[in-house]
Amino acid sequence: MPLLTQRIQxxxxxxxxxASLDNVRNFSTILKAIHFQDHATCFVTKNGVxxxxxxxxxxxxxxxxxAGVFQEFLVREEPIIFRINLTVLLDCLSxxxxxxxxxxxxxxxxxxxxxxxPLMLFLEEGGVVTVCKINTQEPKETLDFDFCNTNVTSKIIxxxxxxxxxxxxxxxTSEILQITIxxxxxxxxxxxxxxxxxxxxxxxxxxxxxxxFHCNQTQVNRYKISLLKPSTKALVxxxxxxxxxxxxxxxxxxxxxxxxDGHVNFVDYYxxxxxxxxxxES
Amino acid sequence: MKCVVTGSxxxxxxxxxxxxxxxxxxxxxxxxxxxxxxxxxxxxxxAYACFLFAPLFFQQYQPATPGxxxxxxxxxxxxxxxIFRSLAMLEKTVEKCCISLNDRSSCLVVQLHCxxxxxxxxxxxxxxxxxxxxxxNPASCPHVLRAPARILGxxxxxxxxxxxxxxxxxxxxxxxxxxxxxxxxxxSTTKAMMTEMSIGEEDFQQLQxxxxxxxxxxxxxxxxxxxxxxxxNLPLSIHFGAPGRPAIFTIEDSVLDGHFVLAxxxxxxxxxxxxSSSEPHRPVPQLQDHSTLHQDNFASDDIDSYxxxxxxxxxxxxxxxxxxxxxxxxxxxxxxxxxxxxxxxEAEPSPVPGTPPPKKFRSLFFGSILAPIHSPQGPSPVLAExxxxxx
Numbered sequence: 001m002p003l004l005t006q007r008i009q010x011x012x013x014x015x016x017x018x019a020s021l022d023n024v025r026n027f028s029t030i031l032k033a034i035h036f037q038d039h040a041t042c043f044v045t046k047n048g049v050x051x052x053x054x055x056x057x058x059x060x061x062x063x064x065x066x067a068g069v070f071q072e073f074l075v076r077e078e079p080i081i082f083r084i085n086l087t088v089l090l091d092c093l094s095x096x097x098x099x100x101x102x103x104x105x106x107x108x109x110x111x112x113x114x115x116x117x118p119l120m121l122f123l124e125e126g127g128v129v130t131v132c133k134i135n136t137q138e139p140k141e142t143l144d145f146d147f148c149n150t151n152v153t154s155k156i157i158x159x160x161x162x163x164x165x166x167x168x169x170x171x172x173t174s175e176i177l178q179i180t181i182x183x184x185x186x187x188x189x190x191x192x193x194x195x196x197x198x199x200x201x202x203x204x205x206x207x208x209x210x211x212x213f214h215c216n217q218t219q220v221n222r223y224k225i226s227l228l229k230p231s232t233k234a235l236v237x238x239x240x241x242x243x244x245x246x247x248x249x250x251x252x253x254x255x256x257x258x259x260x261d262g263h264v265n266f267v268d269y270y271x272x273x274x275x276x277x278x279x280x281e282s
Numbered sequence: 283m284k285c286v287v288t289g290s291x292x293x294x295x296x297x298x299x300x301x302x303x304x305x306x307x308x309x310x311x312x313x314x315x316x317x318x319x320x321x322x323x324x325x326x327x328x329a330y331a332c333f334l335f336a337p338l339f340f341q342q343y344q345p346a347t348p349g350x351x352x353x354x355x356x357x358x359x360x361x362x363x364x365i366f367r368s369l370a371m372l373e374k375t376v377e378k379c380c381i382s383l384n385d386r387s388s389c390l391v392v393q394l395h396c397x398x399x400x401x402x403x404x405x406x407x408x409x410x411x412x413x414x415x416x417x418x419n420p421a422s423c424p425h426v427l428r429a430p431a432r433i434l435g436x437x438x439x440x441x442x443x444x445x446x447x448x449x450x451x452x453x454x455x456x457x458x459x460x461x462x463x464x465x466x467x468x469x470s471t472t473k474a475m476m477t478e479m480s481i482g483e484e485d486f487q488q489l490q491x492x493x494x495x496x497x498x499x500x501x502x503x504x505x506x507x508x509x510x511x512x513x514x515n516l517p518l519s520i521h522f523g524a525p526g527r528p529a530i531f532t533i534e535d536s537v538l539d540g541h542f543v544l545a546x547x548x549x550x551x552x553x554x555x556x557x558s559s560s561e562p563h564r565p566v567p568q569l570q571d572h573s574t575l576h577q578d579n580f581a582s583d584d585i586d587s588y589x590x591x592x593x594x595x596x597x598x599x600x601x602x603x604x605x606x607x608x609x610x611x612x613x614x615x616x617x618x619x620x621x622x623x624x625x626x627x628e629a630e631p632s633p634v635p636g637t638p639p640p641k642k643f644r645s646l647f648f649g650s651i652l653a654p655i656h657s658p659q660g661p662s663p664v665l666a667e668x669x670x671x672x673x
Contacts, residue, residue: 196361197389197406204399
């Protein structure tokens, strides 16, 4: 063992990123929340890791894992950007099983030498070490949704349990999910228009589920249900969700996810509205 | 029509929808003065189910808006089921359920009032009003079994989920026997397992049937009603007669009753085996297809037992046929139609989902069993289980 530690320490000088973690699940859980495409772009700065997944140039999901989540987090140059196969990365992170036996933790040491090098993962559980090398790819430009606070027209903070069931029961025969946010009834409404008919789900403004409700002007926007459905992965892990729309109808869903250590992490989903808005039937 | 269901009755309603969904693809919802009925019939029309919820079941029950006729509707089972999909959720979060049907909106509105003031509104499109009516009389069945649903539920639990049919009979010592049914032609290597459960007479509240009688029916539908009866903690009565005649399964409560009418297999060789058949079963000519099922044809039609038939009644527009299912005791002295009519009906296209059921219908009973005698096409021309392509 000392030999291995020695070697790792020697090598750590050549890495531009070294991060270690006692419990790999604190990292993998957050990644699972955005795992709806195979490939992801990773940005690493001294503050932490941001992993971005996009689909159809219309939806973007970002997972932020703060540096504090890691026990050791060394970044020698900033920023580090690479693209990686997220499915493979998650498979490697759960190489000892995704549901570990109680009391056993898988530790992770993650190293990256820089552009063109593979991402090295050292996973250890009960004295068994697995080394994974995942090839990194040329980073691709990610979308800038230009979603800034000043243009936000409505903002809702909900306890996730109130939305969980709604998302799991979404009528997938409907092509779109229509979100209505208004200062008067129905306040916050999710509507689908499927083969069997339409469904509306109304949340009152003042209820225990609703932590905050800000809206000055009625806004009705439609989003492709197939683009929003993957956010259910983040929703089921989260405890609170912030729903914001801006003046262009862009949607921001921000999920607060608490990991096993009590650290708070955030996962963002941005989604473009559906262009053609037929006259709403409601 | 407007009705309001509150508290635990929402789950009861949901359970009923779940058990109906095991049978049919369409749900017929008909408000009557003595309650709301939910009915369905399976695609091969060998099983019919009906729940009647008395006005007392509801917090508010208004079968029709004053000055208006009673409305009926037919909706897709799938869409109605999706509203009640999660029973745990119904129990935990739903406080009130309002169902309303009116001419103007031309949709069935189901509104769930949930915890935290969350409100779910489902506007379901429905199809032309048709009445599904079964004519059957449990009193005309010579044999009756009644037992708590739990007893029967536990008895069917060990049967494999894929098992299609089960035989229920009275064995030696008046023990009630449930046994997995296997077709004779079945490959003995693939269906090597036979399950048999035997229940003592003392577990039954009523056991009015001689030793040796046995009927075979579909397990899936039976399980559907059982799970409802078990959750409602009600006794289940089974009324039956000779093999080949429909068995009527009933549950009753002060505020609801449920009837499932299931076709039973005609035993061809009296192979009730060690159910100790005391008398050989006379093969009873069984239900046949009827191309023209006007009520006035019943007497002259070739029915030799009960039948489920599409009955033509006059709709509000005079010309529209309202399909209904009837289970009427037929005259005993006719013989069945020849193979030609069977074959002809085999070729009938399946009803397209969404069209009113045709006046003609296929064999009521399991074609795989009928086939050897009545169909020249060999075994299994009609499969009761194959409901995929049918409305």
